[in-house]
Amino acid sequence: MSSTLSVAGSSLTTTTYSSTGVDKVEDLVKKAFKEALEKRKVSTTTVPPKEPSDLIMDMLGKEEIAKPIAISSDAPKGIALNANQQLFSTVTSTTGMDWNSDFPVTVFDKYEWDERIASFIPNVDPEYVIDIDLAMSILRAWEMNEKVLCYGPTGAGKSSLIEQLCARTSRPFVRINCTGDMDSSMIFGQLTAKDGSTQWVDGAVTEAVRYGAVFAWDEWDVTPPEISMGLQWLLEDNGKLFLKEMPGNTKDRQIIPHEHFKLVAIGNTQGQGDDTGSHAGTNVQNSATLDRFGTAVYVGYLAPEVEEKMIQNKWSSVITKKATKELVKLANLVRQGYVSGQLNLTLSPRSLFSICKKLSYGSSLTKAYQLVYLNKLNDTQRKVANELFVKVYGTAHI
DSSP states (O other): OOOEEEETTEEEEOOOOOGGGGGGHHHHHHHHHHHHHHHHTTOSSOOOOOOHHHHHHHHHOHHHHHOOOOOOTTSGGGOOOOTTEEEHHHHTTOOSOOTTTOOEEEOOOGGGSOHHHHTTOOOOOTTOOOOHHHHHHHHHHHHTTOOEEEEOSTTSOHHHHHHHHHHHHTOOEEEEEOOTTOOHHHHTEEEEEETTEEEEEEOHHHHHHHHTOEEEEETGGGSOHHHHHHTHHHHSTTOOEEOTTSSSOHHHHEEOOOTTOEEEEEESSSSBOOSSSOSTTOOBOOHHHHHTOSEEEEOOOOOHHHHHHHHHHHHTTTSOHHHHHHHHHHHHHHHHHHHHTSOSSOOOHHHHHHHHHHHHTTOOHHHHHHHHTGGGSOHHHHHHHHHHHHHHHTTTTO
């Protein structure tokens, strides 16, 4: 292309150059500037020469230089997303979220996983309503590779929350419910006899560590101390799993966790014992164990509007919005009685789903409440629970 410079009242045509010769612009400017100065010596009109920067602006066009660089809409507020990441708002289907609170979340393809662990990826439950604050805390912890402690009352949905976060990020979910008399082989593995010889079979946590699953250590606060202590090293940053019962040398017994391995301890207490008497068998955990959790979240019962939405999402064909509000109100009254010690059993979201299911099969509300909840109580507590039912519904359903 040709460019015409107007310098010191004179016109100057520069040498033609391609777009790939931008690096020659400086030389062209110097040459043009020198020629213009020579012409000024014989010019009768005195015009101040342009600065080199102005000459460049004339040659390339001020509008082109001033044009701003467009930023991709996929990275609002400068958020950088890797190939396997999505925004938290996308993962949780959250609308109207402040961009300052949004952050990248790693999401996998199901085909990326080893076939021995891929089958543990849970399905997304479209009726499940995610608690955004809890999900944000847990997913941030996973991105920072922290161990998570998740505790709260019975039936609050602790395990379901972790399972659904795994479903939405396509992470394998390996869960084991601990008991006070469990054997370490369930967690770590054991030697078994096969075809006349012995071979090592991995336990739940060992499989999760090897292949990168999320290990849900459910009812962790009733785990025997000797098993909990066996996980101490694994709970550390950059820790490993040591299988003391596994044949081989020390190096063979050390399992380096897969880069995507995550551990979540789930229980009714935060490991400091139970003062209410409602959770028999829970143990006071070693303070060193508690210190290894980078994030601890309390999972309480769902807010009434969230619980109502969850019920309506699944059972709107059998229960009206008004009836749903009343059922959730009854559940919260029962929960208050549970916390105050008047009742030894709570009414969880799981129980409300069971009541709705019985309604869908033609059961009356009174009968469903009796089968799901009342029949599990002793006589004294059954009277208290009946009074709460009457308080919400009156005597019409009795």
